Amino acid sequence: MPALPSPEPQSQRRRQVDRSAATQAALIAAGRRLFAEEGFASVGTEAIVAAAGVSRGALYHQFVDKSALFAAVVEAVEADVAARIAAEVAAVGSTDPIEALRLAARAWLRICVEPEVHRIVLLDGPSVLGWAEWRELCARHVFGLVRDVLAWGIDAGRIRRQPVGPLAHVLMGASDEAALYIARANDAETARAEMANVFELLIEGLTR
Structure with missing residues (x-):
């Protein structure tokens, strides 16, 4: 009977994978906090590795450079935003895409x-x-969510039939501008109410 392979190499590989995942998660978490507080340009890699509790070599083992870490942070934030929006919509249980x-x-x-x-x-x-990579990351999450709801509305006959992609891009562009308008306003609540009314009109204009 042939000897059974030792479980040790596989166990060791699993520990390495777990450590790598933990390091990556720590770097992304540290990046999220620092980039949000100070902005990309003001955050050095020394601050990131110190906040993550890892070595500089560990940073470059996980990510090619600071921009690659930033891309992972953007995707993590986008994924969370999409999940939160989807959860809020699902909690209401509406069957109407509009x-x-x-x-x-x-x-x-x-x-x-x-x-x-x-x-x-x-x-x-x-x-x-860069716009292309940024939009590609967004397309996996919030943009994809918007596109799916629009496709649902078209299939259900609630939105005029038209290509989904261009419509999703227009709405996403409007939503980004709305967000910047609110963030820069002296009175954020008033600005949010104004933009909510604008979106009501935009969405109403999509219906059949």
């Missing part, structure tokens, strides 16, 4: 002023990553 779109817009207008969303995703994201 109402779901309204709920998603209201949730976004509330979330967009949070520092890590405003500074990391909206301000630094396009300039650090």
